[in-house]
Amino acid sequence: xxxxxxxxxxxxxxxxxxxxxxxxxxxxxxxxxxxxxxxxxxxxxxxxxxxxxxxxxxxxxxxxxxxxxxxxxxxxxxxxxxxxxxxxxxxxxxxxxxxxxxxxxxxxx
Amino acid sequence: xxxxxxxxxxxxxxxxxxxxxxxxxxxxxxxxxxxxxxxxxxxxxxxxxxxxxxxxxxxxxxxxxxxxxxxxxxxxxxxxxxxxxxxxxxxxxxxxxxxxxxxxxxxxxxxxxxxxxxxxxxxxxxxxxxxxxxxxxxxxxxxxxxxxxxxxxxxxxxxxxxxxx
Numbered sequence: 001x002x003x004x005x006x007x008x009x010x011x012x013x014x015x016x017x018x019x020x021x022x023x024x025x026x027x028x029x030x031x032x033x034x035x036x037x038x039x040x041x042x043x044x045x046x047x048x049x050x051x052x053x054x055x056x057x058x059x060x061x062x063x064x065x066x067x068x069x070x071x072x073x074x075x076x077x078x079x080x081x082x083x084x085x086x087x088x089x090x091x092x093x094x095x096x097x098x099x100x101x102x103x104x105x106x107x108x109x
Numbered sequence: 110x111x112x113x114x115x116x117x118x119x120x121x122x123x124x125x126x127x128x129x130x131x132x133x134x135x136x137x138x139x140x141x142x143x144x145x146x147x148x149x150x151x152x153x154x155x156x157x158x159x160x161x162x163x164x165x166x167x168x169x170x171x172x173x174x175x176x177x178x179x180x181x182x183x184x185x186x187x188x189x190x191x192x193x194x195x196x197x198x199x200x201x202x203x204x205x206x207x208x209x210x211x212x213x214x215x216x217x218x219x220x221x222x223x224x225x226x227x228x229x230x231x232x233x234x235x236x237x238x239x240x241x242x243x244x245x246x247x248x249x250x251x252x253x254x255x256x257x258x259x260x261x262x263x264x265x266x267x268x269x270x271x272x273x274x
Contacts, residue, residue, distance in 0.1 A: 004245070011125050081120050084248045087157055088118040092132050094154035098144055099136035 003080050006073040009053035014038055015046045019055065019069065026059070026068035125241040128248070130234045138225035139199040141232060145221075146202065151177075160187070171196055175204065191216070199223055206236075208250075215243050 009015060014036040021027060021035035033043035047067060050056045055074070056067045119131040134141045144150045148167040156162035156179060163186065164178035176190040188209040195203035206217040221234040238244040 007122070007125075007245075081122070081248065085118050085120045088120070088130060088132070090157055091154055092118055092134075095141075095144055096134065098150060098154050099134055099140055 003077055005053045006055065006077050009049050009055055009073075012046065012049075014043075015050055018043070018046065018050070018067075022056065022067060022069045026061075026066040028061075028064045028066055032067060122244075123235070126238045126244055128236050128244060130232075130236070132232050134230045134232060135228075136230060137199075137228060138223040138230045141230045142199045142202070142223055159184075164188075169193060169196060191219075194218075199225070208247075211243075215239055217243070217247070 010019075017036040018032040021032055027035075029040060029043055029047065032047065033040045036043055036046070038046070047056065050067075051058060053073060054070055057070050058065050058067055060066075117132075119129075121129045121131070123129050136144075144154070146167060146169050148165045151167065152162045152165045155165070155177065160179040160181050162177065163180050164176060166174070166176045168174050171193055173193050174190060175193065176188065178186055178188045180186040189206060190209060191205035191207055193202070193204045195201060200223055202219075202221045202223075204219050206219050207213075207215060216239065218237040219234060220237070221232065224231040224233070236244075236247075238247065
């Protein structure tokens with residue numbers, strides 16, 4: 001399941017730090033390694049997990065390789081959560097109404 | 110007091126085994142707390158278009174039990190129950206929650222806080238699960254109900270347009 005893979009890829013602090021670093025634009029592995037405070041080989045291992053999960057894409061840039069964020073898995077995760085959120089939204093909208101009605105009751109008191 | 114505070118529920122996955130729901134209500138904390146703990150009020154909002162609330166029992170004491178039964182025309186009845194652990198009216202509520210068919214070992218610990226500011230209340234509920242599978246399963250179940258919820262809405266729209274009986 002894609003979502004499980006996205007979540008397990010995200011559930012690691014070094015990888016999260018690298019993703020955060022990528023928010024400002026594509027970066028080479030060295031920059032990402034120092035953002036995550038890792039040696040380059042370890043950073044590469046984590047980047048492979050992110051790549052397998054589709055969270056980053058790699059493009060060659062002359063001699064080096066640049067890593068960039070890919071939004072698709074995050075959007076999928078958001079869609080998954082969105083349905084759960086929609087239920088609570090529906091409930092809480094009715095609660096808003098109830099709270100507003102109560103307010104009128106209080107005024108009549 | 111109907112200021113627009115972008116009243117959308119926020120859902121955050123805060124760890125592998127937890128999630129946090131956040132929502133602002135345009136009412137004082139005591140009133141929000143009451144609407145969430147009074148068995149006469151909860152059924153007026155807790156059901157969903159696809160899930161009617163049939164039973165709402167609340168024994169609001171530390172160690173007291175609560176039990177909600179929701180029923181869907183095609184998906185049977187769903188019973189949830191738990192025990193109140195901490196009760197600070199208008200401020201804080203801690204309780205357990207269990208979807209009864211799951212049996213023991215799958216309890217969720219729900220810690221809710223109510224923060225009042227300028228007459229509105231920030232409600233924040235942290236759901237702590239026993240495992241990641243439990244957490245994801247809970248989201249999945251919401252997903253199914255959510256899907257039928259939108260089907261219901263679609264049906265409503267279609268019928269309003271004269272496209273369905």
